[in-house]
Amino acid sequence: MDTTRIDTAVIGAGVVGLATARAIARGGRSVCVLERDSRPGRGTSTRNSQVIHAGLYYPANSVKAKDCVDGARMLYEFCSTHGVPYARCGKLVIAADVTEIPALEALQSRGRDNGVEGLEIVDRGFIRAREPHVSAAAALYSPHTGIVDAERLIAALYRECSEMGVIVLLGTPLVGMTEVTDGLELATSSERIHVRSVVNAAGLYADEVSALLGGDEVTIYPCRGEYAELVPTKRSLINGLVYPLPDRSGHSLGVHATRTIHGNVTFGPTVRFQTGKDDYESDRLPLKYFLEHARPLLPELTLDDLRLGASGIRPKLHPPGSSFADFRIERDGRCARLVQAVGIESPGLTACLAIGARVAKLVEGVPSD
Ligand SMILES: Cc1cc2nc3c(=O)[nH]c(=O)nc-3n(C[C@H](O)[C@H](O)[C@H](O)COP(=O)(O)OP(=O)(O)OC[C@H]3O[C@@H](n4cnc5c(N)ncnc54)[C@H](O)[C@@H]3O)c2cc1C
Numbered sequence: 001m002d003t004t005r006i007d008t009a010v011i012g013a014g015v016v017g018l019a020t021a022r023a024i025a026r027g028g029r030s031v032c033v034l035e036r037d038s039r040p041g042r043g044t045s046t047r048n049s050q051v052i053h054a055g056l057y058y059p060a061n062s063v064k065a066k067d068c069v070d071g072a073r074m075l076y077e078f079c080s081t082h083g084v085p086y087a088r089c090g091k092l093v094i095a096a097d098v099t100e101i102p103a104l105e106a107l108q109s110r111g112r113d114n115g116v117e118g119l120e121i122v123d124r125g126f127i128r129a130r131e132p133h134v135s136a137a138a139a140l141y142s143p144h145t146g147i148v149d150a151e152r153l154i155a156a157l158y159r160e161c162s163e164m165g166v167i168v169l170l171g172t173p174l175v176g177m178t179e180v181t182d183g184l185e186l187a188t189s190s191e192r193i194h195v196r197s198v199v200n201a202a203g204l205y206a207d208e209v210s211a212l213l214g215g216d217e218v219t220i221y222p223c224r225g226e227y228a229e230l231v232p233t234k235r236s237l238i239n240g241l242v243y244p245l246p247d248r249s250g251h252s253l254g255v256h257a258t259r260t261i262h263g264n265v266t267f268g269p270t271v272r273f274q275t276g277k278d279d280y281e282s283d284r285l286p287l288k289y290f291l292e293h294a295r296p297l298l299p300e301l302t303l304d305d306l307r308l309g310a311s312g313i314r315p316k317l318h319p320p321g322s323s324f325a326d327f328r329i330e331r332d333g334r335c336a337r338l339v340q341a342v343g344i345e346s347p348g349l350t351a352c353l354a355i356g357a358r359v360a361k362l363v364e365g366v367p368s369d
Pocket residue numbers: 011012013014015016017034035036037040041042043044045046047048049050051052053172173174175201202203204205206209224225226269311312313314315344345346347348349350351
């Protein structure tokens with residue numbers, strides 16, 4: 001078996017892996033991406049709400065807050081120059097009654113601290129003009145929240161990587177690693193690749209990949225998010241993005257309504273920790289669950305208006321009992337040539353380009369021999 005020499009290998013061709021490969025290649029280094037699936041982006045990257053978040057929710061100074069705000073700006077720019085369908089449609093976070101208005105104000109203030117621009121508290125008249133079917137006492141309006149076509153984003157990142165000479169090896173899982181004097185030798189099912197540095201962007205499987213690379217222990221807590229959607233004849237009930245106040249457990253932004261770039265309207269995602277990493281369908285929540293959670297926003301909704309939609313799995317870094325873990329993007333403590341980009345749950349789609357730039361800087365710091 002021949003050994004190929006390359007500067008950096010990225011494990012995983014989701015949005016994070018591809019955006020990272022792009023950022024490293026722009027710095028002039030040779031890069032390859034190993035992806036075990038036969039196509040890029042079929043993990044969490046295409047199983048999500050496809051919302052470009054503005055950065056309202058995350059604690060000040062967290063990596064999530066910074067990379068969401070920077071990443072949203074970078075993503076809008078990337079989409080407009082690379083022909084990726086997107087819309088800066090704005091979003092409403094709803095106060096069901098006046099007692100929830102202080103919570104909206106707290107969210108506004110957190111968003112401002114994070115550098116989110118244009119946030120304002122709006123009244124019923126504003127809400128009615130945008131969303132005539134939604135029930136609300138007031139709302140926080142975020143004009144820079146948007147939607148994107150995740151599949152087309154993956155395709156554009158993949159195309160750009162290929163044009164820059166990044167070698168993307170599809171159907172090629174990382175299966176092992178040996179340390180050699182001047183780098184690491186990565187083993188796939190068909191070849192050996194000698195690298196100076198390696199990036200773990202393996203999403204739900206980042207724990208296994210870290211172990212294969214001799215890195216720090218990573219524990220992933222898979223957490224399923226399920227969706228229901230409006231039947232086509234009822235899609236006019238929602239025009240844009242309508243969210244309740246975030247779930248008090250801190251696990252999710254609450255079951256919200258999203259009009260996607262394709263015009264369908266989803267409700268979700270729900271929050272349920274599970275053990276399996278590829279079980280998207282067993283024991284699905286019934287439509288009644290979505291009806292209960294969506295009705296406070298949309299009182300005229302009936303069970304007949306809903307059908308089950310897709311689901312995705314978050315690679316959380318914390319168990320059900322706790323509520324927040326930041327993205328873990330750092331040089332590994334055990335393996336000096338490894339950079340971890342793990343625990344990339346929401347807003348990872350929004351933040352992917354900022355994460356890529358952050359990882360590329362860390363890769364620069366990996367010793368050359
Ligand atoms: C329900 C849900 C809703 C969400 N909504 C939003 C949203 O609206 N906005 C937002 O910004 N973010 C959202 N997110 C988060 C966003 O989807 C993720 O942060 C992002 O997709 C993570 O991308 P990734 O590249 O890290 O992971 P993935 O897309 O999972 O990519 C990891 C890749 O690694 C590959 N891999 C694994 N093991 C190996 C191996 N041994 N060798 C080679 N390859 C391997 C996998 O096949 C996979 O392709 C949501 C997530 C969920 C689950």
